Amino acid sequence: MSAAERALEALNYTPVNGKPIRIMWSHRDPAFRKSGVGNIFIKNLDKSIDNKALHDTFSQFGTILSCKVATDATSQSKGYGFVHFETEEGANLAIEKVRPSAAAVAAAAAAA
Numbered sequence: 666m667s668a669a670e671r672a673l674e675a676l677n678y679t680p681v682n683g684k685p686i687r688i689m690w691s692h693r694d695p696a697f698r699k700s701g702v703g704n705i706f707i708k709n710l711d712k713s714i715d716n717k718a719l720h721d722t723f724s725q726f727g728t729i730l731s732c733k734v735a736t737d738a739t740s741q742s743k744g745y746g747f748v749h750f751e752t753e754e755g756a757n758l759a760i761e762k763v764r765p766s767a768a769a770v771a772a773a774a775a776a777a
């Protein structure tokens with residue numbers, strides 16, 4: 666494991682001056698970042714979910730390049746966030762596993 670990988674693992678989301686820092690790999694090619702491939706939007710997040718919790722939840726689906734919960738001026742969650750996976754497959758797997766299926770939604774509605 667390289668020093669950069671160790672820093673990413675050990676220091677990501679460590680508080681500095683009261684705010685957790687985010688460490689990500691640098692991608693110099695703007696086309697890669699702007700393509701949107703592997704980037705997913707997550708809505709209806711509980712207000713207690715922070716960047717680390719979002720990262721920890723979605724890292725099981727693939728390598729995460731960046732992860733962010735949107736916050737207001739007082740650092741309170743706005744209830745949504747973004748996860749950018751290294752591959753489209755990781756993003757698709759996350760969507761498949763996290764999004765409730767139509768059958769599950771129908772069953773929950775029928776039980777209510």
